[in-house]
Amino acid sequence: MTTDTKTQKKLRPATTLVHGGGTRSQYGETSEAMFLTQGFVYSSAEAAEARFNGEDPGFVYSRYANPTTAMFEDRIKALEGAEAARATASGMAAVNLALMASVRAGDHVVAAKALFGSCRYICEILLPRFGVESTLVDGTDIEQWKAAVKPNTKALFLESPTNPTLEIIDIAAVAEIAKSVGARLIVDNVFATPMYQSPLELGADVVVYSATKHIDGQGRCLGGVVLSDQEWITDEVMPFVKHTGPHMSPFNAWVLLKGLETLPLRVAQQTSSASKIADFLAEQSKVSRLIYPGRDDHPQAEVAKRQMRGGSTMVAFEIGDGKDAAFRFLNALEIIKLSNNLGDAKTLITHPATTTHQSMTEEARAELDISGGMLRLSVGLEDPLDLLEDIEQALTVI
Numbered sequence: 139m140t141t142d143t144k145t146q147k148k149l150r151p152a153t154t155l156v157h158g159g160g161t162r163s164q165y166g167e168t169s170e171a172m173f174l175t176q177g178f179v180y181s182s183a184e185a186a187e188a189r190f191n192g193e194d195p196g197f198v199y200s201r202y203a204n205p206t207t208a209m210f211e212d213r214i215k216a217l218e219g220a221e222a223a224r225a226t227a228s229g230m231a232a233v234n235l236a237l238m239a240s241v242r243a244g245d246h247v248v249a250a251k252a253l254f255g256s257c258r259y260i261c262e263i264l265l266p267r268f269g270v271e272s273t274l275v276d277g278t279d280i281e282q283w284k285a286a287v288k289p290n291t292k293a294l295f296l297e298s299p300t301n302p303t304l305e306i307i308d309i310a311a312v313a314e315i316a317k318s319v320g321a322r323l324i325v326d327n328v329f330a331t332p333m334y335q336s337p338l339e340l341g342a343d344v345v346v347y348s349a350t351k352h353i354d355g356q357g358r359c360l361g362g363v364v365l366s367d368q369e370w371i372t373d374e375v376m377p378f379v380k381h382t383g384p385h386m387s388p389f390n391a392w393v394l395l396k397g398l399e400t401l402p403l404r405v406a407q408q409t410s411s412a413s414k415i416a417d418f419l420a421e422q423s424k425v426s427r428l429i430y431p432g433r434d435d436h437p438q439a440e441v442a443k444r445q446m447r448g449g450s451t452m453v454a455f456e457i458g459d460g461k462d463a464a465f466r467f468l469n470a471l472e473i474i475k476l477s478n479n480l481g482d483a484k485t486l487i488t489h490p491a492t493t494t495h496q497s498m499t500e501e502a503r504a505e506l507d508i509s510g511g512m513l514r515l516s517v518g519l520e521d522p523l524d525l526l527e528d529i530e531q532a533l534t535v536i
């Protein structure tokens with residue numbers, strides 16, 4: 139295998155996503171090879187011994203590492219500017235890995251309340267079962283983060299923009315607080331994508347992705363990735379991966395590796411359409427609230443401008459007088475599909491209160507401003523005029 143590094147030049151993101159981390163076999167293939175293998179054979183007993191004791195850095199077993207998965211890790215690592223990356227079977231495996239590798243029994247975690255449901259489950263329910271206390275705060279209120287940290291706080295965790303209300307949390311400010319107590323700041327960067335937000339540059343210690351979303355972008359494979367410094371990945375993340383088995387399959391790694399090649403084009407097009415749709419919705423009398431991080435009327439527009447390079451592919455809005463109107467609107471849509479997924483080439487819409495956030499109590503939903511009329515739109519790659527016409531005709535029924 140050879141690494142494709144003829145040039146020592148620092149490559150721009152779009153070039154990195156086409157060539158970064160690429161290795162070629164003896165056949166010199168153009169497209170990266172898919173190594174669907176569980177294990178590896180050794181030329182001698184001595185070679186096997188050297189592989190196992192680390193003298194020879196080659197592959198041992200695909201639960202530890204695999205050549206195709208390594209190409210995916212190297213490519214996204216180069217884009218993110220991280221020292222090391224570990225790919226996982228799903229976004230949730232990545233979040234769980236990042237948190238588990240950060241804490242021990244007796245430690246404390248602070249997380250924003252506005253988290254994807256399963257992330258909140260890990261913080262609120264799972265970690266306390268293993269003796270890790272957690273405190274949930276309003277992530278947009280920096281004073282609450284300051285008040286919540288303690289000497290035994292080992293991890294701070296947030297996503298920004300949040301799901302589904304697209305709140306923006308000041309990553310640099312939370313990173314300062316994490317540093318002040320020697321804790322690790324973990325940022326779930328799914329909604330912003332690596333194209334629009336670089337948490338490590340803002341002071342975060344760990345970035346996690348559900349690669350299932352924009353990185354695949356075509357609704358095929360689950361995947362996730364944890365990116366951070368080499369020492370932590372080697373000392374804490376790798377042993378967890380090796381012994382508990384959340385590694386990404388090489389098949390999924392191949393699909394996601396190819397997804398990275400088109401990520402900048404897709405995200406730019408989807409964002410351009412999302413911004414047109416947001417502007418259109420803002421003018422509609424039947425839309426009572428519109429939240430889009432790329433607009434000046436976003437509640438945290440100033441923070442968004444400071445830490446994001448684009449408005450994102452996601453739009454949240456509230457319709458009429460609640461759930462009934464929202465359901466009538468959803469059922470009238472023709473091109474836009476109802477689905478809880480996001481980041482896809484297909485435009486997808488979800489009613490968070492009855493789907494992704496259904497298991498929350500009504501009070502918890504109210505605290506996060508998730509009303510019965512709220513809808514979350516993930517804008518895809520269709521012609522934006524078709525999407526606007528679909529929304530316009532569906533609005534007439536409510």
Ligand SMILES: Cc1ncc(COP(=O)(O)O)c(C=O)c1O
Pocket residue numbers: 228229230231233254257297301326328329348349350351360361362
């Ligand atoms: C913000 C966020 N984090 C994590 C996840 C989990 O990702 P996955 O479905 O790949 O496990 C999701 C969505 O499912 C998400 O929206």
